[in-house]
Amino acid sequence: MHLFFTDVQKVRNVSAVPGLSAAELSGVLDRFAPALGTPVLLSDSMWPVEPLCGWFRELSLNRRSAKTMHAYAYTTLMLLRFLNARGLDLVSATELDVLEFRRWRLDDGDEIVGEAAWDRDAAAIGCLYDFLVRQGVVERRPWRSTTRQPRSLSSGTRRDLRVRHMELEQYLYFRDVGFGGLASDGDLDDRFRGWRPHRNRAACELALLTGMRVQEWSTLLLPELGLLDGRRAGTADVELGACAKFGHHRSVYVPADAIDLLDPYLLLERPEIVEKAQSALRRAHRDLFVVTRLEADGAKARGVLDGSSVTRSIRGMAADLRRIAVRETGDGLDPLALFIGAGGRMLTASGWDRVRWAAWERMKARAAGAAHVLPRRCWVYHDLRHTFALRLLIYLTRLALDDAQRQRAPMSTLLGHMSGNPLLQVQRRLGHASPATTYRYIRYLKDPMREVDEAFRCWTAAGGATYADIARQLMVFGDGDAAQR
Known part of the structure; x- marks a missing residue:
């Protein structure tokens, strides 16, 4: 068996297909081509392996990301080869066979995995068998459900993910020194030769003040923020769609x-990038989505894509289409993307990662006297989202407490409590599907470990006690308590 992944653009770039004109080929692809990265599994004789190819197409139609489809495809291929080696297939596999595959992945495979990786495998296998049940290929999943794990092969381990956030001093060092090229004391650093500090600082500010994920803020388009043709709105409400996690709209x-903090980048750096990118954009003109006009108050883009006139919902535009969207302004081609790099294209995830690691190396090199603001591991962009969530939760909680004190009531009415619940408000702003995900932030409202540190510090200051002395005294107190009981 051979696993491939679709890339429609490569097909479009073929100069000719026998029996089809360029316009006819484009029409066929627009109608039938699967999304970028959709897996295709072929037999040794190069025939599609069903029902797996049907399942892959369903994943594509359900707007699963290319990354997810890749992971599901490789898991399925491993399962299929494992079963074939035992003389079985997906239909004849029993619960014991699937459990043996799990043991092989965890303990005996060439590349054994941990429970977290297996849980991702289990999600893929469960999704596959749900499809097989719907198609009538099998009657039910081959494994039994239990009360603790109804319908799941997963390990059942609940992972308490750590919420890493920034304090104000840490954030300023991260933004100004790492991304902005300033010296540790806030002055300009003459030795700084970083690239596009205004763009990178603006990206940090936007991520912090909105709580968006990196795949969301890095793929924003100018019309979504009302920033076309010199126009500016005071605020903006961005309708996220295809670029949101799992494509969940919010x-x-x-x-x-x-928006104000974008000005230095929009007025100074971005025009220079666009001007230098004109020759590259012109050369790639036939591969671009050239937008001729915006419709429905900027919600839709109409233009030419692969030689055909099309209209696309901006909210529904995936990152790969956003990356090639440009406008013909009369003075040249202007990318619709907010954050762009060399060549006038939207920065990719790897491009933003290079920016982050360069900033981290710079922060470490200039950390003399400021080492306390650096964590042990490199900051990631998602830490800005955590910081937004925690600061917003703290602020809303204080508002709720102040409101309760003004009303002189231990608790407001049930309706008021539900509508003003800080946790639910933060959940909605972050786009979390479950309150349990947002609940992780509650522990950081008051960190008990800080009080423990203060208690030990007081002991040490008062009597010169060491941690060993404290431990011995606690053991004595424990024995006394035991004797009394």
């Missing part, structure tokens, strides 16, 4: 401060 509020 609205994100962008405050006026975040």
